[in-house]
Structure formats: structure tokens, C-alpha cells
Amino acid sequence: MMRKAVAVRREEIVVAALGQIRVRGICGVRAADVAGALDVSTALIFYHFGTLETLVIEAFRQAAENELGKLNRELGKGGPADQRLRAVLSLYGPSNHDNWPLWIEAGAAAMRDSALRAVLQRLDLRWRDAVVALIVESVGAGLFRCPDPRGAAWRLTALLDGLAVQVVARDGTVTAGDCERWVAQAVAHELGCRPGDQEGR
Incomplete structure (x- = not known):
């Protein structure tokens, strides 16, 4: 053979x-x-x-690259910055992210494994940087008002991180509808618009 x-x-x-x-x-x-x-x-x-450790790191590296590929495809679609921002936040969120159980598991293990932590940090920062850039672009286009795009991006993605833990690791405490509503409210608060503004554009 x-x-x-x-x-x-x-x-x-x-x-x-x-x-x-x-x-x-x-x-x-x-x-x-x-x-x-x-x-x-x-x-x-x-x-x-x-070693098994090397295999685990490579497995997560490839999973991270796959996630970044999804992000890059979403960013490459074009269109108004506010629409792309909402699409990226939706893609990041627990309802559209099949790998959240994997990332939660990896996040816990990464506290004791510097190589795994580096892989996850690269993935994490790429998502956050994309959200920062989209907020900056939206503000520049007059679509949002936000004096602190970096802080807003980190607060929004941190909210999504926490909601993902609730959805994945808790049984029925938070629904997909809860997540969508709370994220829309957080976007409105952070970016100076009413929930639902611009969505029909």
C-alpha cells in the first residue's frame, strides 16, 4: 500500500x-x-x-487560521463600515461561532501554556484590531460617534466573550435572542446611536 x-x-x-x-x-x-x-x-x-503538546499547539494554530480566514472574508465583502462592523460582531458572537467551546477550553489551558497562549492571543488581537478599525472607519464616515474606538472595541468584544461562556458553559441561562439584544444595546451605548439604527441600510 x-x-x-x-x-x-x-x-x-x-x-x-x-x-x-x-x-x-x-x-x-x-x-x-x-x-x-x-x-x-x-x-x-x-x-x-x-510530542502531544506540539500536536495540540498545531491543531489550535490551524483552527485559529480558519477563524481568521472567516474574518478576512467578511472584511473583504465591502459595503458601509457600520454594516461590516455589525457583521463582524455577529460572526464573533456565540450564536455564529461553532468553535467557541474549543476556544473556551483553550483559554483555560493557555494560562499554563505559553505557546498556546501566543496562538490564542494572535487570534484574539486580530479580531479586536478589526473591530477597532471598523469603528474608526464608521466614525470617520459620520455613521457613529465614539471618542474611544479602541476602548469601545474591547468592551464590545469582552461582552461577547462573556456571553459566549454563558451560552456554551451554562445550560439555558442566556439565549441567542438575549445575546443579540444586549449586543445591540451595547453597540448603541458605545457608538452613539439607537439600537437598530443603520441596520436597514
């Missing part, structure tokens, strides 16, 4: 690792779990990645 190309095999291992992390958590996943999901030996896992 022909051996699979290295890149193909590594990608399979990374995908399997992410699947196992979703099921077992970072602390619970073992190389044997990843190998079992692919019906290969653990030796093959270590041949390609050296």
Missing part, C-alpha cells in the same frame, strides 16, 4: 486531534485517542509531531 504524503497525513492527525479535544478536552486527550480515531499507531503520531 502506498504511504500517504506527509502533508496529508499531518493534516489528518491535526483534524483528528481537534475532534478528540472537543470530546475529551485538552487535559483529557491522549496520543492514543488521536491514533485510535485514525486507526494508526501512536508511533506515527509522535513521528510527525514529536
Whole structure:
């Protein structure tokens, strides 16, 4: 039987690792779990990645790149800055972010793992920088009033972070409708508009 190309095999291992992390958590996943999901030996896992820690970091790096790809596609759609801002906030939020359980898990583990923390921080800062830039652009176009775009961006994304924890880690305490309403209210407060303003543009 022909051996699979290295890149193909590594990608399979990374995908399997992410699947196992979703099921077992970072602390619970073992190389044997990843190998079992692919019906290969653990030796093959270590041949390609050296350690389980290296595999976990690579898995999260690729997941982060996928999320940044979604962000970049949304930013590239064009249109008025306020519409793009609301679209990005919606994409970031818990109702449209299938990977939130993964990021919450990673955030807890990152407190003890500097390499994982660096991966998550890069993802986190890219989202926040995009929100800052969209607020600045919206203010420049006269769509919003905001004396502190950076502070507003961090407060809005921090709100979304907290709501995501409630949606993912608590059972039924917060609904998608709650999230949408509270975020709209926060946007109105931060950016000097009424909830719903500009949405029909």
C-alpha cells in the first residue's frame, strides 16, 4: 500500500486531534485517542509531531487560521463600515461561532501554556484590531460617534466573550435572542446611536 504524503497525513492527525479535544478536552486527550480515531499507531503520531503538546499547539494554530480566514472574508465583502462592523460582531458572537467551546477550553489551558497562549492571543488581537478599525472607519464616515474606538472595541468584544461562556458553559441561562439584544444595546451605548439604527441600510 502506498504511504500517504506527509502533508496529508499531518493534516489528518491535526483534524483528528481537534475532534478528540472537543470530546475529551485538552487535559483529557491522549496520543492514543488521536491514533485510535485514525486507526494508526501512536508511533506515527509522535513521528510527525514529536510530542502531544506540539500536536495540540498545531491543531489550535490551524483552527485559529480558519477563524481568521472567516474574518478576512467578511472584511473583504465591502459595503458601509457600520454594516461590516455589525457583521463582524455577529460572526464573533456565540450564536455564529461553532468553535467557541474549543476556544473556551483553550483559554483555560493557555494560562499554563505559553505557546498556546501566543496562538490564542494572535487570534484574539486580530479580531479586536478589526473591530477597532471598523469603528474608526464608521466614525470617520459620520455613521457613529465614539471618542474611544479602541476602548469601545474591547468592551464590545469582552461582552461577547462573556456571553459566549454563558451560552456554551451554562445550560439555558442566556439565549441567542438575549445575546443579540444586549449586543445591540451595547453597540448603541458605545457608538452613539439607537439600537437598530443603520441596520436597514
